Amino acid sequence: MTIPVGLSTASVMPGSVEDTFAMAAELGYDGVEIMVLTSPESREPNLINALKDKYGLPVHAIHAPTLLLTQGVWGRDPWQKVDRSVEVAAAVGAPTVVLHPPFRWQRKYAQRFVDQIAEREAAGPVRLAVENMFTWQARAGGAHVKAYSPGWDPTEHEYGSVTIDLSHAATSGMDAEATMTMVRSLGGRLAHLHLTDGTGTIKDEHLVPGHGKQPCAEVLHHLRDTGFEGSVVVEINTRSSSQLQRRTMCLESLRFAREHLAGG
Numbered sequence: 265m266t267i268p269v270g271l272s273t274a275s276v277m278p279g280s281v282e283d284t285f286a287m288a289a290e291l292g293y294d295g296v297e298i299m300v301l302t303s304p305e306s307r308e309p310n311l312i313n314a315l316k317d318k319y320g321l322p323v324h325a326i327h328a329p330t331l332l333l334t335q336g337v338w339g340r341d342p343w344q345k346v347d348r349s350v351e352v353a354a355a356v357g358a359p360t361v362v363l364h365p366p367f368r369w370q371r372k373y374a375q376r377f378v379d380q381i382a383e384r385e386a387a388g389p390v391r392l393a394v395e396n397m398f399t400w401q402a403r404a405g406g407a408h409v410k411a412y413s414p415g416w417d418p419t420e421h422e423y424g425s426v427t428i429d430l431s432h433a434a435t436s437g438m439d440a441e442a443t444m445t446m447v448r449s450l451g452g453r454l455a456h457l458h459l460t461d462g463t464g465t466i467k468d469e470h471l472v473p474g475h476g477k478q479p480c481a482e483v484l485h486h487l488r489d490t491g492f493e494g495s496v497v498v499e500i501n502t503r504s505s506s507q508l509q510r511r512t513m514c515l516e517s518l519r520f521a522r523e524h525l526a527g528g
Contacts, residue, residue: 267492268294269521270324272458272499273306274470275514281305281312285319291515297362297497299327300349302337307348309355316356324495325393325456326353328363342366342373346384346392353390360391360456360494362427365412374413378421385424393455393494394418395427396446398436398468419446425455429499430478431470434462440479447483457487458499459521470501472513473520484524496521 271288273281273296281298282305288296298306305311312323328349329337338348349361366374385392397416416436418426428450433443447454461476462469473480487496498517502510 267487267525268324268495269459269518269525270295270297270495270497271514271518272297272327272497273299273301274327275498275500275502275517276510277503279510282315285315285321287511287514288321289319291511291518293321293498293518295322295324295495297325297327297495297499298323298358300329300337300345300352301334307337307352309352312352312356323353323356323358324497325360325362326356326358328361330364332367342370343380346381350384350388350390350392354388359389360393360425360427362393362395362456364395364397365414365416365418368410368413370413377414378423382422382424391425391455391494393425393427394421394423395429395458396432396436398432417446419449424453426450426453427456427458428454428483429458429460430473430480430483431458431460431462431468431476431499434464434476434478435466435468437464439464440477440482444479444482444486447486454487454492455494457483457494457496459484459496459517460499470499472500472517473498480520481524484521485527488525488527496525 271293273284276284300307326349329345338345353361381392459473461471461473461478463476
């Protein structure tokens with residue numbers, strides 16, 4: 265079975281959700297991932313379904329608004345954000361919701377987080393894939409700061425579904441061997457991959473795959489060889505790029521994914 269390759273709306277920022285659909289269709293991607301932000305087309309099922317019909321592409325995942333910059337989207341209750349994301353995913357036919365673990369100061373949200381995610385996932389067809397994050401060690405004068413609770417590493421908790429982001433792996437200080445160990449350890453719990461890269465600096469770089477030090481090709485080979493049933497989504501940073509540069513970067517990322525998923 266061919267593993268689908270999607271394009272995240274994060275890869276087209278500051279462009280719109282429709283810009284992402286348009287670029288994905290033009291370049292030959294298999295679908296898109298939508299990060300829920302303040303724009304109605306990122307969170308209204310009728311608008312998303314209209315874009316699906318217009319461009320003939322499915323939605324592979326909805327990224328819940330669990331970022332600092334989306335604190336006001338769908339209210340202040342984190343569980344409301346998760347539940348609304350699941351509702352939108354079901355309404356647009358997306359099999360996965362990507363979400364981050366709670367920030368350490370969200371103590372109430374963090375309580376029974378693993379159990380609450382499991383209960384919600386068991387209640388319906390949408391997978392709630394918790395994403396690997398990173399510590400904030402250099403953001404406090406070199407101190408090791410715990411940014412997330414119950415933790416940034418999803419392999420340390422019993423989540424039924426996990427998203428692996430290779431840029432986050434680099435930022436957390438994981439080398440190629442450590443990343444491959446993490447990916448292999450997840451087995452069927454690995455539901456979703458953010459294909460990107462990083463060099464291991466304190467910056468969450470989200471480079472084009474193959475431009476950093478993460479084992480992007482090896483991860484894709486592993487997915488191909490182990491019957492992975494989720495989606496691979498390109499999530500790269502093109503914010504400072506021209507439209508032509510952005511198109512080139514997204515096309516290079518797609519070709520990289522297709523080459524290595526096919527056995528390259």
